[in-house]
Amino acid sequence: MKPGNSIRRDATPGLRQSMSSLHTWVALLLGWVLYAMFLTGTVSYFREEISQWMRPELAPQVHAPDLALAAQRVADELKTMVPDSPQWSLMLPDARSNSVYAFWRTKRGPGGRFEDGRFDPATGKAIDARDTLGGDFFYRFHFQFYYLPIVWGRLLAGLAAMFMLVAIISGIITHKKIFIDFFTFRWGKGQRSWLDAHNALSVFGLPFHLMITYTGLVTLMALYMPWGQQLAIHTPTERQQLRAELSAFLQPDKATGQAHALASIEDMVRQAQARWGSGNIATVTVTNPNDAASRVSISRGEEGRVSMSPQYLLFEGSSGKLLETHDHVGPAAETRGVLYALHLGRFSDTATRWLYFLVSLAGTAMVGTGLVLWTVKRRQKLPDPDRPYFGLRLVEKLNIASIAGLSIAMAAFLWGNRLLPVGLPDRASSEIQVFFVVWATALVHAMLRPSKAAWVEQLWTATALLALLPVLNALTTSRPLWHSLANGDWVFAGMDLTCWALAALHAVLAVRTARHTRRVRPAVAKSESRRAAADPAPGEA
Amino acid sequence: MIHALSLLLCLAGFAALACATQRQQDELFDRSLPRRTTIWLRAAGAGFLLLALAALLAWRGWGLGLVMYSGYTSLAAGLVFCALLVHKRRRARPHRQGCS
Numbered sequence: 350m351k352p353g354n355s356i357r358r359d360a361t362p363g364l365r366q367s368m369s370s371l372h373t374w375v376a377l378l379l380g381w382v383l384y385a386m387f388l389t390g391t392v393s394y395f396r397e398e399i400s401q402w403m404r405p406e407l408a409p410q411v412h413a414p415d416l417a418l419a420a421q422r423v424a425d426e427l428k429t430m431v432p433d434s435p436q437w438s439l440m441l442p443d444a445r446s447n448s449v450y451a452f453w454r455t456k457r458g459p460g461g462r463f464e465d466g467r468f469d470p471a472t473g474k475a476i477d478a479r480d481t482l483g484g485d486f487f488y489r490f491h492f493q494f495y496y497l498p499i500v501w502g503r504l505l506a507g508l509a510a511m512f513m514l515v516a517i518i519s520g521i522i523t524h525k526k527i528f529i530d531f532f533t534f535r536w537g538k539g540q541r542s543w544l545d546a547h548n549a550l551s552v553f554g555l556p557f558h559l560m561i562t563y564t565g566l567v568t569l570m571a572l573y574m575p576w577g578q579q580l581a582i583h584t585p586t587e588r589q590q591l592r593a594e595l596s597a598f599l600q601p602d603k604a605t606g607q608a609h610a611l612a613s614i615e616d617m618v619r620q621a622q623a624r625w626g627s628g629n630i631a632t633v634t635v636t637n638p639n640d641a642a643s644r645v646s647i648s649r650g651e652e653g654r655v656s657m658s659p660q661y662l663l664f665e666g667s668s669g670k671l672l673e674t675h676d677h678v679g680p681a682a683e684t685r686g687v688l689y690a691l692h693l694g695r696f697s698d699t700a701t702r703w704l705y706f707l708v709s710l711a712g713t714a715m716v717g718t719g720l721v722l723w724t725v726k727r728r729q730k731l732p733d734p735d736r737p738y739f740g741l742r743l744v745e746k747l748n749i750a751s752i753a754g755l756s757i758a759m760a761a762f763l764w765g766n767r768l769l770p771v772g773l774p775d776r777a778s779s780e781i782q783v784f785f786v787v788w789a790t791a792l793v794h795a796m797l798r799p800s801k802a803a804w805v806e807q808l809w810t811a812t813a814l815l816a817l818l819p820v821l822n823a824l825t826t827s828r829p830l831w832h833s834l835a836n837g838d839w840v841f842a843g844m845d846l847t848c849w850a851l852a853a854l855h856a857v858l859a860v861r862t863a864r865h866t867r868r869v870r871p872a873v874a875k876s877e878s879r880r881a882a883a884d885p886a887p888g889e890a
Numbered sequence: 891m892i893h894a895l896s897l898l899l900c901l902a903g904f905a906a907l908a909c910a911t912q913r914q915q916d917e918l919f920d921r922s923l924p925r926r927t928t929i930w931l932r933a934a935g936a937g938f939l940l941l942a943l944a945a946l947l948a949w950r951g952w953g954l955g956l957v958m959y960s961g962y963t964s965l966a967a968g969l970v971f972c973a974l975l976v977h978k979r980r981r982a983r984p985h986r987q988g989c990s
Contacts, residue, residue, distance in 0.1 A: 531967075532908045534975050536982070553967040556960045655953035687953075696954065700893045704961025711968065 365523055372519040376719050377744070379509040381751040384716045386509060388755060390491040390561075391709040393484065394694060394702055395843075397445040400483030402844045403766045405826040407469075407478050409838045410447035413628055414470040417618035420633050422473025423449045424614045428638065430475075431455065431464075435601045438634040442470050443650065457604070480776040481766055486784075487759070492569070495781065500572070507573045510565045516719075517558055520551060527552055540729055543722040550715040557708040558715065564692035567685060593675060594682035597648035597661035601636035609641040612669030620671065621647040621662050628652070641667050651696045658686030720748045746795045746803075753807035754791025756855060760814035760848075761787035767825045801862065808859035815852035819845035892949045896942045896958065900966030903938030906931045908970055917978055939963065 362370070376383075392399065401407065420439055427437050437453035452465035467476045482489075489495075493502035521527070531552065534545045551558065571578060582591055592600065614633060621630050629650040637643045643666025648659055663673040678686065690696060694705045724745050728734050737745070765783035773779055795803045822845060823829030833841035908914045910931035915923050923931070942962060947955040 529911065530913075532911060532914055532971055532974055534971065534978075536975070536979065549968075549971055553971065554964045557964060560960075653954070655957060691957065694957075697957075701954070701958055701961060704958065704965060708961055708964045711964070 365525060368519040368522040372516055372523050373723065375512050375519065376516040376716075377723055379512045380716060380720045380723075381747055382505065382509045383513055384713065384720065384751050385755055386491055386506060387709065387713040387716050388759070389487040391706060391713055392759070393488040393491055394697075394706045394709065396484035396488045398484070398840045398843060399487070400481075400485065401447060401840045402822075403481045403483040403763070404448075404467075404476070404478040405822075405828055405841075407447055407476060409828075409833075409836070409840060410442070410444075413444055414442060416441045416628065416630050417615045417622060419449055419470035419473075420618045420630075421613065421615035422470070423451060423468045424611070424633070424635070426468060426473040426475070427451060427453065428611070432639065433457070434638065435461070435604065436599070436634070436636045437638065438598065438632055440632050441630055443628060443652075448476055454601075457601075479766070479771045480773075481780055482777045486762065486781060492565075495785070503569055503572055507566060507569055510562055513562045514559075514566070517551075517555075517562060521555075524548055524552070540722070540726050543718060543725050547715060547718040547722050550711050550718060554708045554711045554715070558712050560691055561709065561712065564688045567688040568692055570685075593659070594678045595659065595685070597632060597634065597646050597659040597675075599634050599636045599644055599646050599663075602642055602644070604637045604640040605642045607641040608639055609643065609667040611635065611638050611643055611645075611666050612664075614645065616669055617645055617647055617662070617664050621649070624662070625649045625660075626652070635666060638666065643667055644672075651690060653696065655690050655696055656683065656686040657689040657693065657695075658683050717752050720744075720752065724748060742800075745800045746792070749795035749800065749803045749807060750788070750792035753804060753811055753855075754788055754795065756811035756851075757791050757807060757814060758784050758788035760811060760818060763818055764814060764821060767821050801865070805859055805863045808855050808862060812852050812855040812859060815848045815855060818848045892945055893958075896946050896962045897966060899938045899942035899945065900962045901969060903935045903942065904963075904967050904970040905935075905973075906938060907935035908974060910935060914974065918974075 401409075420441060423439055427434070431437065431453050433456045434453045435457045437451060440450040442449055447470075448467040449470050450465065450467055452463055454461045455464055467478070468474065469476050486495075492506045493499050494505065495502075497505070524530075530545075530548065532549075534549060535541050566573065578591070582588055589600075592598070614635075618630060618633065629652045630647060631650040632646075632648045634646045634648075635643060645664040645666045646661045647664070648661040651657065658678045660676050662671060663675070664670060665672055677683070694702065697705060724741060727741050728737055731737060731741075762780060762784040765780040769776055769779050769783070791807055794807065797803075798806065819830050822841070828838060828841045830842060830845045832838070833845070909918065909923070910928050912922065915921065915928075922928075943955075943959050946959045946962075949955065950958060
């Protein structure tokens with residue numbers, strides 16, 4: 350498209366121009382939040398692998414454990430560890446996870462709270478590994494942030510996702526030559542090049558970007574739009590029916606007070622395995638474990654089905670008798686289940702998981718290039734590009750800290766995992782503090798340094814932290830790259846090699862930023878600025 | 891195997907579709923290709939993409955098949971885009987050196 354071809358001469362802005370403005374401002378307003386959500390969400394596709402890497406004491410999983418035996422072992426352990434608990438749940442290991450995650454209510458009644466832990470599937474004992482949140486930190490940050498009340502964090506995430514949806518739709522309307530310009534990239538043309546890159550990153554992954562944004566809203570729709578549910582669901586029975594459509598998680602019924610030992614969990618899991626396959630069991634939930642009224646639900650994993658809808662068997666805990674089989678939900682619940690599953694991608698095999706990761710990374714870059722484009726476009730039009738006004742300077746500084754600074758903070762979180770003393774009290778929180786302190790430092794650095802220098806320095810810092818992470822891993826654990834490659838330890842090898850790939854990406858960005866020189870002369874900029882102010886070209890947002 | 895085949899089909903599909911666009915023809919061949927060739931390239935591109943879709947649907951069904959197809963089309967379009975970019979940069983280099 351030749352600039353100026355579609356310039357409108359009338360005073361009222363056309364649809365495209367309106368959409369362009371909407372796209373620009375909606376995307377900018379929460380762009381930094383969206384960038385952080387996108388990047389932490391992207392790495393969360395490898396949440397289990399990151400968690401394994403952050404607990405190097407746990408041996409790599411060579412063969413998937415026998416789930417029935419693992420469940421029985423951890424159940425036995427919990428019986429002695431938390432005998433008064435009215436409810437506990439086990440998330441069984443799979444090909445990507447080498448521990449059993451369990452959480453339990455400490456006691457019945459208002460004083461009861463939830464605690465959790467990880468257990469060795471081979472022994473049933475609590476695992477002896479460093480205290481860390483692992484990949485769960487990025488996963489939780491992705492939709493509820495940190496240091497914020499959970500509900501407020503999730504509401505902010507929902508608002509950002511809604512802004513993203515508006516930005517995507519307005520962006521599609523603004524970009525009128527999607528097919529003609531599909532492969533177009535004009536090198537070295539400043540704003541035009543940034544726009545081409547932003548378009549390419551947006552258009553190639555467009556089905557994914559639309560899907561991930563919409564399904565992100567669906568995952569928390571009951572929080573964002575609770576009114577339909579409030580009107581339709583009144584009685585405890587209705588609430589129970591709703592819960593059964595959404596989750597295999599059981600709420601404890603009233604206990605009888607009559608003690609009764611729990612029947613064999615192993616046998617119950619075996620029945621579920623016979624139905625869904627030996628490795629395809631997700632959770633075991635037990636309510637009132639030592640009471641005659643105990644119930645056990647065992648749910649199907651997500652392998653091979655694009656749906657998170659609960660499918661589970663309900664057993665009488667005292668006898669092990671199968672009471673109910675839930676193998677389907679209603680059409681509305683199934684729609685939610687499919688959309689939910691599409692967002693999380695837990696059904697993926699390794700190749701599909703990498704596809705999710707790469708296209709999501711393109712989505713992150715889409716947000717990043719959009720943020721940078723906002724500043725490039727405006728700086729180019731300044732009478733003196735070296736003296737930007739306050740708003741432009743602020744956006745630039747926030748861009749640096751939220752793009753380059755986030756890479757540094759995320760890498761620093763992994764460095765913290767290796768360097769903080771293993772016996773440090775409240776160690777998991779300390780790792781997270783490292784992340785936020787480093788991120789805040791990046792913001793201060795961006796504020797204090799000239800923009801170009803700040804970009805280059807932070808990109809090089811991220812490069813160094815990522816490139817040296819495999820070295821640090823080799824020095825601080827017994828699983829260096831040569832060892833993990835030789836032994837087929839793909840979690841560790843994959844982390845090390847991915848860090849180097851990301852380090853290379855940051856290095857390229859650092860070199861290109863350092864080499865960049867602005868080509869626009871103030872005189873040209875002045876005339877362009879006047880022309881743009883009089884009649885801004887559409888589609889250049 | 892099907893993973894690799896799907897990626898290759900999508901790459902071939904997008905490469906053909908790229909060659910069918912005016913801008914890429916100008917940049918790759920320094921001229922417009924005959925209209926007939928362009929139509930054939932478009933048809934071949936669409937055909938390769940449909941073949942990839944058919945392979946994935948036959949292998950993993952509608953749910954997983956469509957998810958994988960979405961991933962492979964995005965990845966392949968990105969790879970073709972990068973390949974075109976590298977090609978253009980290589981062609982431009984002697985010219986730029988000559989000018990400087």
